[in-house]
């Protein structure tokens with residue numbers, strides 16, 4: 357990964373209400389209103405793809421905190437269009453008087469991992485690294501209310517549990533950097549309408565309309581149908597996601613307490629004293645925190661069955677979970693790769 361800093365232009369004078377400077381437009385930028393109650397550690401970074409949402413976010417941030425915002429663009433090299441994205445980012449940043457850091461990554465994907473997932477992971481790692489090298493403690497991302505609904509529907513389509521149904525967090529930490537998603541309550545159409553009416557340029561990623569991707573099918577087909585039947589779906593779905601996140605936080609607390617009780621590695625006799633639901637919760641927590649292993653629903657069910665049946669000294673437990681195996685070792689369970 358190599359960082360290519362562009363020259364630092366001087367900040368522009370900008371109107372106070374979120375409208376776009378120099379465009380003759382007086383429409384307020386909805387991203388600016390979303391930033392009003394928000395106070396990240398300054399100076400702050402904006403993860404800037406050149407797409408509609410992060411463009412609206414960058415304009416709003418540059419106006420809200422003049423001279424205190426840096427843009428970071430990750431050049432993926434995944435698409436032929438990547439050079440074009442970079443050029444658009446450079447032009448916009450020069451116009452806005454915002455320094456731009458371009459980071460190049462080439463994300464290969466491991467067997468069983470989707471290229472999009474590999475690219476996303478590489479992107480967050482690159483953003484965190486670039487932010488640290490720029491002395492930024494916080495970076496803002498442009499995901500909006502429609503992205504949140506899509507994420508929730510994707511999770512439902514996979515049969516996800518509470519962590520998936522929690523959808524995207526408004527704040528999380530990675531690589532020592534705090535990431536914020538201040539636009540999670542702003543509808544996509546409001547951002548796009550402001551950009552178009554204000555004549556602010558942005559890049560339309562051609563892969564965003566490719567309906568071979570589930571997310572794009574959700575966007576193109578399900579969201580319009582939801583809009584027809586449940587016009588409040590953005591708010592109500594987001595509320596459900598927040599309920600799920602809250603419930604998940606409680607389960608995580610309970611899992612930590614139960615893990616302290618059953619011990620590491622978990623003692624089978626103590627596990628058997630817990631309800632089946634608590635066993636499942638603490639085992640998932642143990643496997644993930646200690647071994648980064650996520651059991652499938654079927655694997656966990658089998659493991660619970662074997663624990664229940666483990667009543668004699670010679671009873672064996674041996675079950676494949678993720679890339680390794682859960683086994684009985686005397687009075688406890690162990691995970692072996």
Ligand SMILES: Nc1ncnc2c1ncn2[C@@H]1O[C@H](COP(=O)(O)OP(=O)(O)OP(=O)(O)O)[C@@H](O)[C@H]1O
Pocket residue numbers: 402403404405406407408409410411428429430431432479496497498499503561564
């Ligand atoms: N190449 C990139 N460089 C920097 N940040 C990025 C990049 N791609 C995505 N991001 C950040 O992650 C957020 C979500 O990514 P996503 O892929 O949904 O957006 P996008 O459609 O590429 O761009 P946008 O959200 O700006 O329209 C973006 O809003 C942006 O903040």
